[in-house]
Amino acid sequence: MSESEVTRDGIRGARPGRHALVGKGMWNGERPGRKARKGGKGRKGDQPMVPRAEFTSYYGRPVLNPPTWHPRDIAGYFFLGGLAGAGSVLAAGAELTGRPVMARALKVSSLAALTGSAAALINDLGRPGRFANMLRVFKPTSPMSVGSWVLAAYGPMAGAAVASDLAGRLPRTGRAATVAAALLGPAVASYTAVLAADTAVPAWHDGYRELPFVFVGSAAAAAGGMALLASPVAENAPARGVALLGTAVETAAAKAMERRLGVVAETYREGRAGRLMRTAEALSAAGALGGALLGRRSRTAAAVSGAALLAASACTRFGVFYAGMRSAEDPKYTVLPQRERLEARREGSRDG
Amino acid sequence: MTGASERPSLIGRNLLAGAEPDVAGDAGHEGHPPRVGFFTDTSVCIGCKACEVACKEWNAVPEDGLDFTGMSFDNSQGLGASTWRHVAFIEQSKPLGRAEAAVDHSDVDVLALASRGSGTPVEEAAITPTSPASPSPDGQTGLRWLMASDVCKHCTHAACLDVCPTGALFRTEFGTVVVQDDICNGCGYCVPACPYGVIDVRPEDGGAHKCTLCYDRLGAGQEPACAKACPTDSIQFGPLDELRERAAARVEELHRVGVEDARLYGHDPEDGVGGDGAFFLLLDEPEVYGLPPDPVVTTRDLPSMWRHAGAAALTLLGGVAAVFAAQGVSGRRTGRRR
Numbered sequence: 001m002s003e004s005e006v007t008r009d010g011i012r013g014a015r016p017g018r019h020a021l022v023g024k025g026m027w028n029g030e031r032p033g034r035k036a037r038k039g040g041k042g043r044k045g046d047q048p049m050v051p052r053a054e055f056t057s058y059y060g061r062p063v064l065n066p067p068t069w070h071p072r073d074i075a076g077y078f079f080l081g082g083l084a085g086a087g088s089v090l091a092a093g094a095e096l097t098g099r100p101v102m103a104r105a106l107k108v109s110s111l112a113a114l115t116g117s118a119a120a121l122i123n124d125l126g127r128p129g130r131f132a133n134m135l136r137v138f139k140p141t142s143p144m145s146v147g148s149w150v151l152a153a154y155g156p157m158a159g160a161a162v163a164s165d166l167a168g169r170l171p172r173t174g175r176a177a178t179v180a181a182a183l184l185g186p187a188v189a190s191y192t193a194v195l196a197a198d199t200a201v202p203a204w205h206d207g208y209r210e211l212p213f214v215f216v217g218s219a220a221a222a223a224g225g226m227a228l229l230a231s232p233v234a235e236n237a238p239a240r241g242v243a244l245l246g247t248a249v250e251t252a253a254a255k256a257m258e259r260r261l262g263v264v265a266e267t268y269r270e271g272r273a274g275r276l277m278r279t280a281e282a283l284s285a286a287g288a289l290g291g292a293l294l295g296r297r298s299r300t301a302a303a304v305s306g307a308a309l310l311a312a313s314a315c316t317r318f319g320v321f322y323a324g325m326r327s328a329e330d331p332k333y334t335v336l337p338q339r340e341r342l343e344a345r346r347e348g349s350r351d352g
Numbered sequence: 353m354t355g356a357s358e359r360p361s362l363i364g365r366n367l368l369a370g371a372e373p374d375v376a377g378d379a380g381h382e383g384h385p386p387r388v389g390f391f392t393d394t395s396v397c398i399g400c401k402a403c404e405v406a407c408k409e410w411n412a413v414p415e416d417g418l419d420f421t422g423m424s425f426d427n428s429q430g431l432g433a434s435t436w437r438h439v440a441f442i443e444q445s446k447p448l449g450r451a452e453a454a455v456d457h458s459d460v461d462v463l464a465l466a467s468r469g470s471g472t473p474v475e476e477a478a479i480t481p482t483s484p485a486s487p488s489p490d491g492q493t494g495l496r497w498l499m500a501s502d503v504c505k506h507c508t509h510a511a512c513l514d515v516c517p518t519g520a521l522f523r524t525e526f527g528t529v530v531v532q533d534d535i536c537n538g539c540g541y542c543v544p545a546c547p548y549g550v551i552d553v554r555p556e557d558g559g560a561h562k563c564t565l566c567y568d569r570l571g572a573g574q575e576p577a578c579a580k581a582c583p584t585d586s587i588q589f590g591p592l593d594e595l596r597e598r599a600a601a602r603v604e605e606l607h608r609v610g611v612e613d614a615r616l617y618g619h620d621p622e623d624g625v626g627g628d629g630a631f632f633l634l635l636d637e638p639e640v641y642g643l644p645p646d647p648v649v650t651t652r653d654l655p656s657m658w659r660h661a662g663a664a665a666l667t668l669l670g671g672v673a674a675v676f677a678a679q680g681v682s683g684r685r686t687g688r689r690r
Contacts, residue, residue, distance in 0.1 A: 055639065056637060056639045056640050057639055057640075057642065058430075058440060058442070058639070058640065058641060058642030059421075059423045059424070059642075061429065061430055061642055062430075062549060063548070063549050063639070063642060063643070063644050064544065064546070064547070064548075064549040064644075065430075065431075065432065065543050065544070065546065065549040065550070065551070065552045066543075066544065067540060067543055067544040068540040068543050068552070068553045069540055085668075086668060086672070089668060089669060089672045090672060093672055093673065093675075093676035094676075096676075097676050097679070097680070097681045098681050124539075124540075125537050125538050125539055125558070126536075126537070126538020126539070126540060126553050126557075126558025126559055126560075127536070127537045127538040127557075127558040127559060128537075130518075130535075130536075130537035130538070131537060133518040133520075133535060133537045134517055134518060134537065134539070136518050136519055136535070137517075137518065137519040139514075139516075139517065139519070141368070141514040141515065141651055141654060142514065142515045142516060142517045142541070143515070143654075143657075144515065144517035144539060144541050145517035145518075148517060182669075183669075185668075186664075186665035186666070186668040186669045187665055189665070189668060190661040190662075190664045190665040190668065191661055193657075193660075193661055193664070194654075194657045194658060194660075194661045197650075197653075197657050198515055198545070198650050198651060198653075198654055198657060199511075199515075199541075199544035199545050199650055200511065200544060200545060200546060200547040200647075200650050201544045204544075205650050205653070208653055208656070208657045208660065209656070209660050210660075211660075212657075212660045212661040212663070212664035212665075213660075213663075213664045213667065215664070216664040216665065216667060216668040219668065220668055220671065220672065237679045238672075238675050238676050238679045241675035241678065241679065242671070242672055242675050245671050245672075245675060246671075249667065249671070324544075328544060331639070331642075334644055335639045335644065335645060338644055338645045338646035338647070339639075339645055339646075341646050342645055342646050
């Protein structure tokens with residue numbers, strides 16, 4: 001109900017947007033009440049190809065229906081799936097190069113992360129009792145179908161690898177399962193990027209080239225972090241290297257993605273997603289460098305660095321998730337890029 | 353053409369994007385009826401919302417909030433799991449074609465009129481509701497209400513159908529897209545996949561729901577409930593080819609009478625979703641009605657997405673292998689330290 005009141009000085013308490021300027025733009029790219037970010041980094045060039053364009057919307061309502069996914073379940077799954085997948089690769093590397101403590105720790109963490117993933121995925125379903133319908137068909141056009149089958153293949157391998165290691169039985173079967181899990185692990189860690197990108201959500205879809213590299217980088221950093229956390233100093237040299245490599249890949253890919261996204265990159269820089277992405281960057285840099293510089297001497301420093309890397313990976317996944325939500329909820333990020341695309345096509349056909 | 357004439361190869365049939373002439377045939381329906389759809393001519397929509405009501409009644413769609421938005425006469429706000437037809441309402445300070453909305457009363461002496469009683473013959477009346485108005489100084493004499501009944505577009509390349517992991521969404525013999533409620537497990541993937549914001553998950557039952565183009569009525573040779581209920585034939589149902597011809601003629605007609613804003617939306621088989629099964633005649637830019645100006649089916653880029661993910665997966669595998677190779681066998685055993 002309207003709470004507004006007509007007074008001599010005009011209307012008081014008028015509902016915002018009541019006099020919607022349809023056809024002229026709801027607001028000029030600047031939401032009322034939104035603070036402009038002062039100074040700060042990452043503003044270089046400030047999206048020169050995207051002027052503060054006027055755009056129109058239907059009373060500011062979203063064009064897309066935002067995902068119904070729960071952040072804890074789905075962003076949590078992105079994190080856990082990455083940790084599991086990349087962890088299996090590290091576990092196999094550790095086992096094959098004679099680092100048994102690291103190998104066992106990562107096998108266990110991968111199985112635990114996978115179990116958590118499955119629980120999160122089933123919990124997120126609107127009808128959890130029908131989770132088995134995920135394996136009703138195999139559809140290459142559905143990343144979720146492909147992912148379900150990949151998880152169905154990967155799960156038993158990760159389980160067998162742990163069972164054999166802990167029980168000390170069937171070492172050759174265990175070795176085979178470890179290697180199989182390591183070969184499937186990268187698929188587990190990378191397909192989730194396609195899962196997010198194969199939507200109409202601008203912050204995810206438009207970054208589909210870089211998002212898989214952000215995700216595997218983040219996954220490698222998380223697995224490196226877990227290895228730093230759980231293995232003795234004598235064994236953790238590869239973990240330090242993987243953490244550095246993962247962080248480098250993730251950071252570079254995230255930067256490249258922001259450059260490509262134009263105006264949509266705002267969703268990765270502002271608000272909750274922006275805070276998470278900046279926190280992730282700081283934590284992963286601290287973790288990777290801390291691990292590399294101090295991890296070989298101090299068990300404590302290695303563990304702290306590892307924890308920082310794990311937290312960084314979780315922040316990245318939640319940051320990507322919230323950026324996507326924001327880009328779906330604001331019609332600006334749907335309409336402006338599409339308008340630009342139409343404009344470019346029009347100019348292209350005029351020139352051609 | 354070749355020996356495999358019954359089911360030609362997957363190549364060159366535009367199964368993920370582009371024009372696809374036989375969408376039901378490509379989905380495996382043999383001897384299927386012609387593709388049907390909606391042509392919604394918003395220029396004759398009066399915003400009565402009979403379509404919304406008819407849809408809810410026929411399909412037994414539950415109530416989803418009796419809200420008062422305060423923004424316009426539109427209180428259903430947008431399409432969702434329990435709103436399969438949605439009438440948008442927009443007020444603009446702009447004339448509709450050459451129509452004059454305002455009536456000029458400036459030279460009317462109301463007291464003189466009143467003294468003559470109420471029985472003024474039309475020929476003696478100083479003004480009638482159809483008297484032309486004089487233009488105002490800023491030229492802004494117009495006011496128009498745009499009303500448009502939105503619905504699922506039943507895309508040629510339907511992202512919701514492509515990404516559904518259970519096969520709950522399927523292509524019917526009529527070329528429409530329908531959810532099988534007894535299979536949907538509520539994963540919600542179709543929701544962000546839709547470039548139009550149509551399908552959604554209903555919180556009460558956890559399943560995804562959207563317009564079925566009254567699949568049950570089509571099977572019985574009936575037109576969908578919304579088209580049946582529409583009093584102005586703003587919602588027209590029929591074979592898609594026929595509707596496209598009719599729509600093109602209607603746009604031409606409107607242009608001729610001065611409604612230069614009239615344009616079709618979603619009619620082009622070459623657009624980002626391969627053309628909509630339900631398309632529109634609009635009087636302003638699509639985004640004014642809450643529609644995306646250039647929607648693209650997300651799965652158009654899926655092959656490239658899988659390639660990038662594959663490259664990323666190999667990067668992970670190769671990168672970790674390289675790190676282990678550089679470190680060699682465990683430092684404890686060989687004594688090598690970095």
